[in-house]
Amino acid sequence: MKSIIDRYNKTKEEHQQLLNPGSEITFWQREAATLRQQLQELQDNHRKLMGEDLYGLSVKDLQRLESQLENSLRGVRLKKDNMLTEEIQELSRKGNFIHQENVELYKKVKLLEQENMELYRKAYDTRGSSNGNGYVPRGFTIGTDQLDGPIQLQLSTPGPESVETLEKTTESSSIVHKELNDMAWFPPQELIMQ
Incomplete structure (x- = not known):
């Protein structure tokens, strides 16, 4: 419930700022700061996924990261297996066609x-x-x-x-x-x- 009220207040504040031309600059500055922060978080997350900058992480954080990597690896292997299976089937079809010829x-x-x-x-x-x-x-x-x-x-x-x-x-x-x-x-x- 609290998050809904916070979102309502934020939206109301943004709406009022759009009505005031002077506050539009402030809005875009805040938007740019939010995007910079998101970019920084994404870069940090990427480095952690690559095994870099792991200092300061607790055992629980490392276990969560390991679990995330294992899930990603499973998805990659599944995709690779599907592609190899399709390629084998295609080669088998070509082999059958060549055999008939x-x-x-x-x-x-x-x-x-x-x-x-x-x-x-x-x-x-x-x-x-x-x-x-x-x-x-x-x-x-x-x-x-x-x-x-x-x-x-x-x-x-x-x-x-x-x-x-x-x-x-x-x-x-x-x-x-x-x-x-x-x-x-x-x-x-x-x-x-x-």
Whole structure:
């Protein structure tokens, strides 16, 4: 109740001073003094929070300061933990997205490998039926008994095939190899296991 009466008297006094132009200077001087005092208190409090100028504080004051610092530290750690959690979640989302892209690229590479094998088979069938020597482009041979299974590649010397046919095959093969080399990918574990 006393604080309410004090506030009323102070407000009434300030109102009367505003009505009197001479007392307006006094009002602003008092306001400046109050602001200087608040600034000094804030600077003192800041120094205490930084661990400076602790002389003259009682044990109770030091315990209060310690409690205030611990509460502030808890708030800082909580904010830091939240930010780290959000960053981890964002990185996890990016990792999942990259993984999906990786799976798609792996599927494209597998498709290109299948198309490349079809080109080799067509070239083998064409060469096998035309000259009967079974030469496969780029100096590799494919065993005819294992076309549906794993392919065995062997180095061989080029036969007397026409340079034009060899250039066509080399050109289409180099395009496929260039496309494969341009893709940066790592096969996902679940696709490797299949």
